[in-house]
Each structure stands twice: as C-alpha cells, then as structure tokens.
Amino acid sequence: MDLKLIISKDGSHTLYREDIDETYHSRHGAVQESLHVFIDKGLKEVEKSKNEVNILEVGFGTGLNTLLTCINSTCKINYIGLETYPLHNAVLDGLNYDTSVIGDSSQEIFNAIHKAPWDEHHPITSLFSVKKVENEIQKFEIMEPIDLVYYDAFGPNSQPEMWDISIFEKLYKSMSSSGVFVTYCAKGQVRRDLKSIGFVVERLEGPPGKREMLRGKKL
Numbered sequence: 585m586d587l588k589l590i591i592s593k594d595g596s597h598t599l600y601r602e603d604i605d606e607t608y609h610s611r612h613g614a615v616q617e618s619l620h621v622f623i624d625k626g627l628k629e630v631e632k633s634k635n636e637v638n639i640l641e642v643g644f645g646t647g648l649n650t651l652l653t654c655i656n657s658t659c660k661i662n663y664i665g666l667e668t669y670p671l672h673n674a675v676l677d678g679l680n681y682d683t684s685v686i687g688d689s690s691q692e693i694f695n696a697i698h699k700a701p702w703d704e705h706h707p708i709t710s711l712f713s714v715k716k717v718e719n720e721i722q723k724f725e726i727m728e729p730i731d732l733v734y735y736d737a738f739g740p741n742s743q744p745e746m747w748d749i750s751i752f753e754k755l756y757k758s759m760s761s762s763g764v765f766v767t768y769c770a771k772g773q774v775r776r777d778l779k780s781i782g783f784v785v786e787r788l789e790g791p792p793g794k795r796e797m798l799r800g801k802k803l
C-alpha cells in the first residue's frame with residue numbers, strides 16, 4: 585500500500601493513501617482537527633463527569649489521537665486503539681509529531697506509544713495506558729465498558745462498510761451511561777443512524793475547513 589507524507593495547513597504531517605484517495609487527517613490541519621474533534625468535543629466532555637475513562641479508538645493509524653489524548657488528559661485513561669493496518673516504523677519515524685509542532689515531551693510519548701507491545705495494556709505515564717489491537721471493529725470483542733469512542737475511520741465514500749449501522753449498534757451496547765461518541769463525519773445518514781440506535785446526537789461546529797461534526801451521547 586502506497587503512503588505519502590503530506591504537510592497539512594497547520595504544519596503538522598498527515599499521510600495520503602493513494603489507492604483510496606484518502607488522507608489520515610484533514611489537509612486543513614491534522615493536529616488542529618484532532619484537537620478539535622477528539623480532544624475538545626470528546627475527551628473534555630467526558631472528563632466533566634468521569635474521573636477514569638476507557639477510550640476506544642476505531643482507526644489508531646499514526647497514533648496522533650492517542651498522543652494528544654495522553655498529553656491533554658487530566659484523569660486516568662485506559663486507551664484501546666484498533667487498527668487493521670499497523671504502520672511501519674519507517675513511516676512513523678517520518679512524522680513531525682514532535683516538540684516543534686505539538687509540544688514538550690511529545691516525541692518521547694509518541695515513541696513510547698509506538699514501542700508499546702500490541703494486545704496488552706501498557707503504561708505510557710502514571711495516568712495513561714494504551715492497548716493497541718490489530719483487529720477490525722467488525723470482529724473485535726469489546727470487553728470493558730467504553731466511556732468514549734473516537735470514530736476515526738476513512739470516510740463513507742471510500743470505506744462505506746465502516747459506516748454501517750451494525751457497527752454503531754455494537755459500540756452503543758458496549759458504552760457506559762453518559763458515554764460519548766465523536767466523529768469528524770457529519771453525514772446525514774450517519775446522524776440519523778446514530779439517533780435511531782438511541783444516541784442523543786448533536787451537530788457541532790467542525791474543525792477548520794469543515795462546517796460540522798457529530799457527537800452522540802448515551803444517556
């Protein structure tokens with residue numbers, strides 16, 4: 585699979601997958617998008633009501649969301665990152681998720697996340713542990729109650745199977761009460777599907793370059 589390194593508009597890198605014509609993050613700003621969608625609208629919302637948070641990310645990819653969660657969280661986080669196509673070190677080593685772009689100690693934390701063994705919870709800091717799992721969401725058995733879902737799959741046009749209502753039903757069932765689901769996607773069908781399952785869905789302002797995003801809450 586061919587991956588190209590791209591500099592997004594905020595100066596942070598993302599990857600471009602030629603076969604499906606998709607980038608791993610917004611071209612308008614990879615770090616900006618991740619901070620807006622997943623940290624500000626997801627993590628910060630859940631932290632208002634929980635002091636320990638189980639996060640499930642669908643599409644671990646470069647680990648950027650994991651890194652930003654580790655840096656920006658204020659409570660204990662148990663993070664599961666699901667990925668069907670783990671990236672090679674040669675690709676990861678080229679990404680600029682370091683001090684100059686993100687902040688102090690980000691390179692250290694990024695390296696620790698990627699050096700962590702797969703399939704087991706591994707401490708990165710005293711408050712943050714990560715378990716990377718090579719599996720697809722369709723097959724993964726969710727064992728722990730999930731407080732926060734980062735839904736960061738490739739878009740519905742290139743990977744429609746990732747936006748099937750059966751996946752959202754599975755996630756909903758695994759979530760704790762007051763659990764939050766966030767995605768950069770604002771497609772009407774996705775919003776209606778989330779609503780029909782039982783989520784209370786909000787259309788929120790999107791990150792730079794995107795009008796809207798979605799957040800679902802399980803009451």
Ligand SMILES: C[S@@+](CC[C@H](N)C(=O)[O-])C[C@H]1O[C@@H](n2cnc3c(N)ncnc32)[C@H](O)[C@@H]1O
Pocket residue numbers: 607608609642643644645646647648649650666667668669719720721722736737738746
């Ligand atoms: C938009 S990218 C994710 C970007 C990532 N969150 C990051 O910060 O780099 C989508 C990711 O989902 C992964 N993926 C594709 N199909 C999947 C599946 N069925 N289950 C879990 N992950 C999948 C892709 O390999 C890719 O890494």
